[in-house]
Amino acid sequence: MGMTISEKILAAKVGREKVVPGELYEVPIDWVLCHEVTTPAALRMLEARGMNRVFDPSRIVAIPDHTVPAMDIKAAKLYQKLKSWVQEFGIQHWFEVGRAGIAHVVLEGTGLIKPGETLVSGDSHTCNAGALGMFATGVGSTDLAGAIYSGKVWFKVPETMLIRVTGELQEGVTPKDLVLEVIKRIGADGANYLVMEWVGDTIDRMDMEGRFTLTNMAIEAGGKTGIIAVDDTTRNFLAARGVSPDQYTEHRSDPDAEYQVVVDIDASEVEPTVAYPHIPSNGRVAGSDKIRVDQAYVGSCTNGRISDLRDVARILRGRKVADHVRMIVVPATQAVWKQAVVEGLMEVFVDAGATVSYPSCGACLGMHSGVLGPNDVCISSTNRNFVGRMGDPSAQIYLASPATVAASAVRGYITDPREFNESHQAVAVSAD
Ligand SMILES: CC(C)[C@H](C(=O)O)[C@@H](O)C(=O)O
Numbered sequence: 001m002g003m004t005i006s007e008k009i010l011a012a013k014v015g016r017e018k019v020v021p022g023e024l025y026e027v028p029i030d031w032v033l034c035h036e037v038t039t040p041a042a043l044r045m046l047e048a049r050g051m052n053r054v055f056d057p058s059r060i061v062a063i064p065d066h067t068v069p070a071m072d073i074k075a076a077k078l079y080q081k082l083k084s085w086v087q088e089f090g091i092q093h094w095f096e097v098g099r100a101g102i103a104h105v106v107l108e109g110t111g112l113i114k115p116g117e118t119l120v121s122g123d124s125h126t127c128n129a130g131a132l133g134m135f136a137t138g139v140g141s142t143d144l145a146g147a148i149y150s151g152k153v154w155f156k157v158p159e160t161m162l163i164r165v166t167g168e169l170q171e172g173v174t175p176k177d178l179v180l181e182v183i184k185r186i187g188a189d190g191a192n193y194l195v196m197e198w199v200g201d202t203i204d205r206m207d208m209e210g211r212f213t214l215t216n217m218a219i220e221a222g223g224k225t226g227i228i229a230v231d232d233t234t235r236n237f238l239a240a241r242g243v244s245p246d247q248y249t250e251h252r253s254d255p256d257a258e259y260q261v262v263v264d265i266d267a268s269e270v271e272p273t274v275a276y277p278h279i280p281s282n283g284r285v286a287g288s289d290k291i292r293v294d295q296a297y298v299g300s301c302t303n304g305r306i307s308d309l310r311d312v313a314r315i316l317r318g319r320k321v322a323d324h325v326r327m328i329v330v331p332a333t334q335a336v337w338k339q340a341v342v343e344g345l346m347e348v349f350v351d352a353g354a355t356v357s358y359p360s361c362g363a364c365l366g367m368h369s370g371v372l373g374p375n376d377v378c379i380s381s382t383n384r385n386f387v388g389r390m391g392d393p394s395a396q397i398y399l400a401s402p403a404t405v406a407a408s409a410v411r412g413y414i415t416d417p418r419e420f421n422e423s424h425q426a427v428a429v430s431a432d
């Protein structure tokens with residue numbers, strides 16, 4: 001029996017020919033990502049036990065992102081705790097506020113993390129990096145403390161769910177719609193402790209940004225992580241960041257690898273999908289119901305990349321956000337922010353009546369820059385719509401693609417973005 005890509009990565013790391021799902025291993029970790037929300041607790045755990053050390057300062061990446069620039073004194077203290085630790089231990093990869101953004105998106109583009117490697121962080125969306133053909137997963141503060149101290153984490157080798165996607169996505173339908181459709185089909189616990197491995201010609205044609213959106217949301221189906229094998233798209237993405245193939249190991253699943261379950265998706269049947277409150281698996285076709293929105297939010301580690309901002313600008317260009325809607329666009333990183341300036345997207349947002357906020361997690365987790373009030377209705381390009389996630393518990397969060405968020409902002413109610421497709425517009429004009 002062959003092995004899956006994730007089994008091969010774990011086997012290589014523990015120095016064995018083969019690993020089998022269910023086995024427990026202490027796995028060497030190549031990279032530990034630290035942000036200011038969960039790392040301080042791990043550090044305090046180590047300090048309390050007189051174990052205050054780091055396994056390798058060159059293998060730790062520290063990026064404050066959730067509560068920065070600090071919006072209150074508590075946040076300022078979390079940031080200070082992370083930064084003083086970075087300075088004390090000479091953590092090599094420190095990304096200061098103003099030189100970074102959302103940690104997962106910053107990290108994916110650094111050229112530090114590479115195919116075949118292992119990555120952990122005290123953050124559930126660490127699975128994002130799986131699109132680079134690596135084993136990346138979120139851990140709790142205790143495991144994070146262990147990883148910082150020893151460079152190792154215990155894992156039970158997970159089984160894998162194969163998601164096979166074939167065919168063309170329709171115009172106006174994006175990877176976000178695809179992943180919301182998959183989570184709708186399998187359920188919010190459908191991939192519990194499974195690796196979600198994405199294959200098929202749709203994935204082969206997808207750019208890295210779309211692939212990160214897919215692997216990012218593995219945790220929303222309970223997945224241990226998401227993963228996509230290396231191909232030319234991955235190699236070119238890495239080459240653009242100065243990383244050549246001799247610097248990493250490409251693993252791929254054997255044809256006779258064993259999967260716990262296989263999910264087949266015809267991409268051409270996927271529609272713009274909106275996850276209704278209060279769970280990401282509650283998907284329905286965008287525009288099925290006329291739902292008035294108060295806030296339209298574009299950002300997060302799922303959908304705050306430049307291609308997402310382009311999708312939004314395409315719809316907002318020459319149009320206005322509806323009078324009763326406040327629209328907030330949050331570029332995921334400083335690099336995305338700058339690129340949006342260069343491409344003139346910022347002007348489009350401002351002209352349309354949307355505001356732009358600094359790169360951070362912002363309102364994705366109800367921290368700042370767009371926290372929802374009682375009964376607010378928000379259409380959001382983020383990844384979770386749990387009760388109270390973005391603010392008041394009575395607020396309603398609808399998850400969607402950036403295009404759907406933009407279309408809904410313009411109309412003032414949740415709208416199918418295909419209404420803004422060029423072909424659709426042409427038909428509308430000729431019918432006039
Ligand atoms: C703050 C952090 C622990 C949390 C996570 O683990 O995912 C956050 O990033 C989130 O998206 O809910």
Ligand code: SF4
Nearest residue numbers: 125300301361364365
């Ligand atoms: S952007 Fe949202 S989902 Fe991503 S790490 Fe930040 S809070 Fe978590």
